[in-house]
Amino acid sequence: MIELSKAEFEVLDALWLNHPATASQIIERLSDDKQWHEKTIKTLLGRLVKKGALSFKKDGRQYIYTPCMERAEYTLxxxxxxxERFFSGRIAPLVSGFAKSEQLSQQDINELKKVIDDWEKQQK
Amino acid sequence: MIELSKAEFEVLDALWLNHPATASQIIERLSDDKQWHEKTIKTLLGRLVKKGALSFKKDGRQYIYTPCMERAEYTLxxxxxxxERFFSGRIAPLVSGFAKSEQLSQQDINELKKVIDDWEKQQK
DNA sequence: AACTTAAGATTACACCTGTAATCAAACTTT
DNA sequence: AAAGTTTGATTACAGGTGTAATCTTAAGTT
Structure with a gap:
């Protein structure tokens, strides 16, 4: 698995929002949430390319970046x-931990029920 | 939040298994799964103490370590x-991602249902 | 009491990360 | 054509991380 740092992921996430995109577009998108210097983001883009998370095509002197994988694939x-690391690979204990500490809302529960429902339909 | 590295967590996890414990007991426990040198584990114990994740009492020339928090608290x-980072704070999309990629077993589903059930009882 | 360990403390060192600044080359503007 | 600007490339640098080796010193042994 490609290992990305927190900051790298956030840059990639900005690209996933809409791609392909140039560095300046990505910088623009990130400027709302982050106080990152433009140079910082360029560095992170370079590292993402080096790690194989992004590819790019040249367009004049700019690069146009595209993610090498989908967000859902990466987050999965x-x-x-x-x-695996925290719950020996089982998902219920994670959810259970949330439940026990009052972290679940009715909406979360409804969404979870729907996921289960869909899964069961899928099965049959 | 105390930030622990992967390796640090694994050492702490070995302590959570049964505590308090001495360094050599922890080293013994880890020897099954890990090829870590004894010195490595000692280093990690030191870092855990420095980070405030462990405390210890002296017993002769040994230290007897105790975790400063519970596993459930940390994993929560x-x-x-x-x-938050990957799913904007919502838990269902995580579970949904697993479902879509056939990562859920019937057992997982049953466990999840139970969590939901318990939550609903709790509510009333 | 002197000698030998073994435990923790200190030091090591390369790679990763966050966070840029500087450099070099190409494109724009005057 | 010269100068300025903008882009990516290279360099920087401190703190974290994995992975130990060496140093100190108190405890155990003879």
Missing amino acids: KESQNFI | KESQNFI
């Missing part, structure tokens, strides 16, 4: 990894 | 953090 792998 | 915080 991260999730599996996380759940 | 990590989980919140994780879900």
